[in-house]
Amino acid sequence: MTPQPPGNRDKDAGRWSDLGRPPLNATALRRALVRPGALWTALDVVPATGSTNTDLAERAAGGAAEGAILVAEEQSAGRGRLDRTWSAPPRSGLFFSVYLTPRVPVERWGWLPLLAGVATATALSRTAGVDTALKWPNDLLVAVDGAERKAGGILAERAADGVVVGIGLNVTLTADELPVPGAGSLALAGARTTDRDPLLRAVLRSLDHWYGEWQTTNGDPAASRLQEAYAAGCATLGRTVRAELPGGTEIVGEAVAIDGDGRLVLATADGVQQPVGAGDIIHLRPAGGDAPEYPK
Known part of the structure; x- marks a missing residue:
């Protein structure tokens, strides 16, 4: 039997149709x-x-x-x-x-x-x-x-x-x-x-x-x-990011901390430390062109 390439198996061919990707036990x-x-x-x-x-x-x-x-x-x-x-x-x-x-x-x-x-x-x-x-x-x-x-x-x-x-x-x-x-x-x-x-x-x-x-x-x-x-382990900290919020507003700042509520704290250019919660943002993206683009 010749195994099919990963991702191209016939779903009806049974558990041995893709030996490169065996089923979980x-x-x-x-x-x-x-x-x-x-x-x-x-x-x-x-x-x-x-x-x-x-x-x-x-x-x-x-x-x-x-x-x-x-x-x-x-x-x-x-x-x-x-x-x-x-x-x-x-x-x-x-x-x-x-x-x-x-x-x-x-x-x-x-x-x-x-x-x-x-x-x-x-x-x-x-x-x-x-x-x-x-x-x-x-x-x-x-x-x-x-x-x-x-x-x-x-x-x-x-x-x-x-x-x-x-x-x-x-x-x-x-x-x-x-x-x-x-x-x-x-x-x-x-x-x-x-x-x-x-x-x-x-x-x-x-x-x-x-x-x-x-x-x-x-x-x-x-x-x-x-x-x-x-x-x-957070790769976001230390980077300047743009938090896009509902209604077309945004906050730009350096991600400096994770606070006690799990929110990301952004230090803005005007000296304010602004926490944003996961439920508040639509996208979080690098703010500068020299920063690596985050995967979507």
């Missing part, structure tokens, strides 16, 4: 992650869906417990912030959502997407050997041929009594499969492994760790060291 993943007393309580892998966030939110409304994980081998209607679309060939990445019901003050729940970013970036750095940076508020960046490229994104949405956090990550996409020129993948960044099973286990274990630390400190981003870790 749901049984092994459950055995490794779903244990008594652990955060993760259920794990399902589906061949395809529109959006794991939408599907898991429906399960949460139907009574799913905290720690439920839904993974899709293919996602046809994945969403990013402001309903921007996210798509990739089957089995070329990790597309999954988790359901969390934080027992911390609700005003601190806004840290969850940043927490997921820290957890994912640290796991990928250890497991794949890829230096992964964070673009505030919800993008994962890798270096491809010396340029920053978006390889993943995070979307947190309220659902039932908690939050569904969705993560999409390009793993084996080739250059000609990238949806836009500013995109990237772990493979293009020179990852030492693109085996999705250990990558998914590493990300979920890291998420368990950071979520536990954050909850232990009642959601305090400073005491849990989450704020410090995010700032250390």
Whole structure:
């Protein structure tokens, strides 16, 4: 049998149609992650869906417990912030959502997407050997041929009594499969492994760790060291950026800090330090022509 090139397989040809992109092993993943007393309580892998966030939110409304994980081998209607679309060939990445019901003050729940970013970036750095940076508020960046490229994104949405956090990550996409020129993948960044099973286990274990630390400190981003870790890995800090706001207004300034509410603090030319929240902006772009363009 001759395997088809990645991205060109016949969807009806069965599980062995693309040996270069093998299916996830749901049984092994459950055995490794779903244990008594652990955060993760259920794990399902589906061949395809529109959006794991939408599907898991429906399960949460139907009574799913905290720690439920839904993974899709293919996602046809994945969403990013402001309903921007996210798509990739089957089995070329990790597309999954988790359901969390934080027992911390609700005003601190806004840290969850940043927490997921820290957890994912640290796991990928250890497991794949890829230096992964964070673009505030919800993008994962890798270096491809010396340029920053978006390889993943995070979307947190309220659902039932908690939050569904969705993560999409390009793993084996080739250059000609990238949806836009500013995109990237772990493979293009020179990852030492693109085996999705250990990558998914590493990300979920890291998420368990950071979520536990954050909850232990009642959601305090400073005491849990989450704020410090995010700032250390945030590629946005130290750059002059333009925050485009609804209504055509904008704020230009140097990104100098992440505040206690997870907002980006911009130091403007008139000496004002202006915090902007993720829900307040439409785009965050470099302000000068000499700065590297952020992937969309």
